[in-house]
Amino acid sequence: MPAFAHISDLHFGSEDPSTTRALIAELNRERLDLVILSxxxxxxxxxxxxxxxRRFIDALKAPTIxxxxxxxxxxxxxxxxxxxxYRRWHRYVSAEIEPSWFGPEAAVVGLNTARRMRLRLNWSHGSLSRRQIVTLPARFAPAEANAFRIVVAHHPFIAEDTEDLSDRPRVLVKRAKAALQAFAAEGVDLVTxxxxxxxxxxxxxxxxATSAVITQEVAQSHRVTVIxxxxxxxxxTRGEPNSFNRIEIDGDTMEVHTVAWRGKRWERTDEPLVTIRR
Ligand SMILES: [Fe+2]
Ligand SMILES: [Fe+2]
Structure with a gap:
């Protein structure tokens, strides 16, 4: 069964070495087709x-994107x-800032949303250019016809649906709506x-989904899931333990489970974070 890990915000420089060793062991414990770093x-x-x-990436058995x-x-x-x-990124991580990976069951396309500066005070916010959006079909062109389509980007496209956001940043990537529409048109199943x-x-x-107009368009509706x-x-951490997501593909179903650090071991949740069916 194809399996992927989606890990994010490692933030080397503030990591705990023992948790890092445990994460490497956990990611190497079972075969993974790909480790996605957002x-x-x-x-x-x-x-x-x-x-x-770089040492972390080298310690992993699975390929990374x-x-x-x-x-x-x-x-x-x-x-x-x-x-x-991207001088240091190129030196230590990869020659590419927008890599792609194509397997029989999944196609993964990277989009860079980080910016060196923006026309606003907070440069930490992300952006997607029009060019990145219009070139998406070409980026997915090598994908197998039945492969799940996955996008990896750093910044969020949909806000968390919760009342308790008082201390949390809510800013989405610039052009998030246009990007989501393009993802849907391109048949993207999952954004990490x-x-x-x-x-x-x-x-x-x-x-x-609330559309009352029953037309052919409804039959062609498409859901883009963001994790x-x-x-x-x-x-x-923002009120939750260190964690990553594990994505498993079984035929026409893709299931995502969160794997959380419990102080001594990584524990996979029984309930999936989300299940995507085609
Ligand atoms: Fe971060
Ligand atoms: Fe960040």
């Missing part, structure tokens, strides 16, 4: 943090930030993201 591999893009992230997060662009060296924002250090699942339906991963290693 950004913020480092705390402040220092070379030492990047070197630790990674996109940058806002913390992976140096905040200290402004010359590097503006002129060569991070940044919030919170685990949740949400869905975007097109046309809206957010908590922070896998950082001490900056």
């Amino acid at each position: 950004g913020d591999l480092t705390l402040a893009a220092r070379s030492g943090e990047y070197a630790d992230a 990674a996109v940058p997060g806002n913390h992976d662009i140096t905040p200290f060296n402004l010359g590097e930030r503006f002129l060569m924002p 993201a991070g940044h919030l250090h919170r685990t949740y699942a949400a869905a975007f339906d097109t046309p809206p 957010q991963a908590g922070t896998a290693l950082s001490a900056r």
Whole structure:
């Protein structure tokens, strides 16, 4: 059965070494087709943090795919930030900031939502360009016809559906709605993201499930499910333990379970975070 791990916000530089060792052991315990890293591999893009992230990736048996997060662009060296924002990413992680991975049961396409600067005060927020949206069909072109389509990006596309958001950032990636519509049109089944250090699942339906107009469009409706991963290693957890998501594909069903750190071991939840059926 194809299985993937979705891990996020490792934030090397603030990690606990024993939890890191346990995470590597957990990810190597069972065969995984791919480990998806949805950004913020480092705390402040220092070379030492990047070197630790590289050692972590090298210790994994499974192949990896990674996109940058806002913390992976140096905040200290402004010359590097503006002129060569991905210099350290390229040196330590990958030659690509938007990699893809294609298997028989799943196609994974990375989108970079981190930005060196934005026309607003908070540069930590994410953005997706029009070009990234219109080139999506070409990015998925090599996918097998029946493969589940997965996007990996750092910033969130749908907010958490809860009242208790007083201390939590709610800002979504810029052009989130346009991106979700493009994802739906492209048949994307799952979006894996991070940044919030919170685990949740949400869905975007097109046309809206509430639509009263029964037309052919309804028959062609498509659901894009978004899963957010908590922070896998950082001490900056937002009211939940360190965790990651495990994605399992069984025929026409894709099931996501959260695997949480219980102080001594990683524990997979019995109840799935979300189940996606085609
Ligand atoms: Fe983060
Ligand atoms: Fe982030």
